[in-house]
Amino acid sequence: MRTVGEPDLSRLLLEASRVLGAEVVAGLEERGFPDARPGHAALFMHIDRRWGTRLTDLARRARMSKQGMMLLVDDLENRGYVRRVPDAEDSRAKVVRLTARGRRFVAEARRAVAAVEARARRELGERRYEALRDSLDYLTGGVEELDGS
Amino acid sequence: MRTVGEPDLSRLLLEASRVLGAEVVAGLEERGFPDARPGHAALFMHIDRRWGTRLTDLARRARMSKQGMMLLVDDLENRGYVRRVPDAEDSRAKVVRLTARGRRFVAEARRAVAAVEARARRELGERRYEALRDSLDYLTGGVEELDGS
C-alpha cells in the first residue's frame, strides 16, 4: 500500500498531461505561434491539411462533443487559422478548412508534438514509452490486449 | 513514426485522468456521497484527518496555488465537509479541519481511490502499473532515476 498523501493516479496523469501540453505550446511559441494553447491539439492533430474536415468528424476523432469542437473552431477561425466553407456534397455541412497560415500552424504544431514525444521516448526509453501508451490506451477503454508483462 | 491523426500523448494522459477521476466519483456516489467531484481529490488526499491542515500546506501538497485551494475549501465548507478553525500556534493561520461528515467522506474517498488504483494495478499487472507511475513521476519533473527497463 502506498503512503497516504501521495497523489492519486488520476492527478498524476493530469499533471503529466499539463506538463507535456505546456511543452508543446512552448515549442510552438518558439516556432512563431505565440497564441497556441494545449486545447488546439484536439483540432490540429485531426484535421485534413488539404481539404479540411467536417466539424462532426473533428469532434468524433477528438472524442469530444461537437459543441466543444465548435468553440475550438470558432477560436481558431477568429485567429485566422481556419475558415468554414460549405461542403459541396452536403448542403447542411461545412468543411473546416485551413488557411495558408493555418497550414503552417498545423505543420509546426505537429512537429512540436513530435518533438515532445520524441524527447519522452528518448528519456523514458523505447520500452517504457510504448508501455506508457499501451497502458493509457487500456485505461481509456481501449480494447486491445495487453501482452504478457 | 506514428500515424498522423492519432491522439498526442498529452491528450491520452488527459483522457486517462478523466476516466479514472470519473470512476472515483462514481465509487463515491455508490458509497453515499453523490456530490463528489474529481477535483476534491486535491484536498482529500492531502488533509490530515484528525487535526486538519493549513490551507497553504494543502495547496503546496496538491501543487496548486493557494487561491485555487481556497476555492476548493470554500466548496467543501459549503457542503459541510470541512470548517476553518483558527490555528492556535499562529493567529494569521486557520486550520482546515474535517467535520464528522467530512471524516467519513475522506475515508470513503480514499477507499474509492484505492479501489480504482487496485483495479488498474490488477488489470495492467504489477509491472505495468509501477512502470506507469514511474514514467508519470518522471514526466512531471520527478528527479528519480528510471532503472534500465
Place this chain on the structure above:
DNA sequence: GTCTCTGGTCAACGAGGTTGACGACACGAG
C-alpha cells in the same frame, strides 16, 4: 519599533469543456 515575510482572502479572468434545444437539410419508404 520597524521591516520583511507569510497566511488567508477578494476580485477578475481564462481554458476547456458539458447538456439541451433547435432549425436546416438529407434521404429512404410509401
Place this chain on the structure above:
DNA sequence: CTCGTGTCGTCAACCTCGTTGACCAGAGAC
C-alpha cells in the same frame, strides 16, 4: 411527392478547475 427520421451546425446556459494580481493582518528577525 411528401413524410418521417436522422444528421450538421449552431445558440444558450452552465460547470469544473484552475490562474494572476492586489492586499491586509499577524509573525518574527533585527
